[in-house]
Amino acid sequence: MTPWWKNAVVYQIYPKSFQDSNGDGIGDLQGIISRLDYLEKLGVDAIWLCPIYKSPGADNGYDIADYEAIDEQFGTMADLDELIQKAHQHHIRIVMDLVVNHTSDEHKWFIESRKSRENPYHDFYVWRDKPNKLTSAFSGSAWQYDEATKQYYLHLFAKKQPDLNWKNPKLRQKIYDMMNFWIDKGIAGFRMDVIECIGKEPDQEITANGPHLHEYLQEMNRETFGKKDFLTVGETWSASLAEAKKYIDPKRHELSMVFQFEANSLDQVGASKWDLKKPDLAELKAILTKWQENLAWNSLFWENHDIPRVISRFGDDGKYRVEAAKMFAIMLHLLKGTPYIFNGEEIGMTNCPVESIDDVNDIESRNMYFAGLEQGKSKAELLRSINAKGRDNARTPMQWDDSANAGFTTGKPWLHLNPNYRAINVKACLADKNSIFYTYQQLIKMRHSYPMLVDGDFKAVATSDNIFAYERVLDNEKWLVVCNLTKKEATFTSEYKIQNVLISNYPARTTLQGITLKPFEAFACQVTC
DSSP states (O other): OOOGGGSOOEEEEOHHHHOOSSSSSSOOHHHHHHTHHHHHHHTOSEEEEOOOEEOOOTTTTSSOSEEEEEOTTTOOHHHHHHHHHHHHHTTOEEEEEEOOSBOOTTSHHHHHHTTOTTSTTGGGBOEESSOOSOBOTTSSBSEEEETTTTEEEEOSSOTTSOBBOTTOHHHHHHHHHHHHHHHHTTOOEEEETTGGGTTOBGGGTBOSSOTTHHHHHHHHHHHTTTTSSOEEEEEETTOOHHHHHHHHOGGGOOOSEEEEOGGGGTTBSTTOTTSBOOOOHHHHHHHHHHHHHHOSSOEEOSOBTTBOOHHHHTSOSSTTHHHHHHHHHHHHHTSSSEEEEETTGGGTOOOOOOSSGGGOOOHHHHHHHHHHHHTTOOHHHHHHHHHHHOTHHHHSOOOOOSSGGGGTOSSOOSSOOOGGGGTSSHHHHHHOTTSHHHHHHHHHHHHHHOTHHHHOEEEEEOOOTTEEEEEEEETTEEEEEEEEOSSSOEEEOOSOEEEEEEEESSSOOSOOSSEEEOTTOEEEEEEEO
């Protein structure tokens, strides 16, 4: 039986920014429920919810204080039960975010752990008498001194996110019990936050892909979702191709798929995402081709809550915004794998520049900014990096219409709105039959209709650096997908003859012989020799 997620398109919702129902400026579960008709019209099969658990919000919900309680800002457990039920009525499944590398320092386990070294919960976390040189992903040392225990605890992220000690079998069982709690509620999958870090070996300065990582995942599979038709996708920032194959090999009984981020470093110099450079399009093509040719199943995505808007980053958010957005959609959704859409991507939302650090909410960006000032960097340089790569770019409220606050809230939004919402919004897209929204809707229908997109082979087509072209082949049928990655015209030729144009962001082509592609042009067609 084909797993449900192989024919599916997943829509990621950042709950805080999607739809506010009560005027407090924060998106909530009832807000999501009110937009299910819209999501059904788009055609998506599942909603991935970023964390809605009880949390002090040091990292916008990725610091969980209670895994089995809903944070009040989002609503109640009854609201979530209603969402699960009503989503199913709209033929939509719910995927929850699973954050089990760390908790909040306000979680009851951590509160107990710091009472004494003898406390049974002390070993639920990673404590050491002396720190080593490990650094946090959010700047500074990864170790925080605790006066009560006279020890240091590990936090690979914010200091309010102490790392869990997966070597402790009692801790692991607590996590599996929690996962089963959610599975029993009727959810259809887990997106697993920084799951590669649970096998960390801090004394060896190994933070990802530790020696026991896959043992833990296999145990998790056995104890929770393994015998269910269930989606599991691991966030694996450092996964190599060889490592990714381990995660998704059906014989190993680990995960359905992983998010890999090799293309995410194309606009940075070295290891720091904040050191900017112009992305290399030839390298982008090579990365996409490598993963398509060598991994049995991919997670397909351009954006998420940690990554800036793709058209601002790799395309054009000005004159050719619509064409670029459609090109990136066509290019990605016709590859082999499960596509993910981040809320707002389907209407072509863009990055939202800020002029002052006072306008920045994201803890990662703020920490980098103040650390950079101490290192002698200029405010202008630091803000340039934040405007290009800061996580707030993806987190600005959803742009529903051109009314006050974009129809997101009747109150004061928790985060600034992008001023372009009066032109770029759902209402305008739905009224325009040629909008980005309908391109996404068409691509989702294709995913549901054509076995080619699930079972077809991928083959890259040799072109100039500015063009990414590939074939999908199933039995005697062949598709050709052609995408101009730039705002410059580009020439393309093929010996194939067009049998049927499947989708295009410009008027449909009638020939492939010696054509000039328009800026950001993209199309897919059935072809014959």
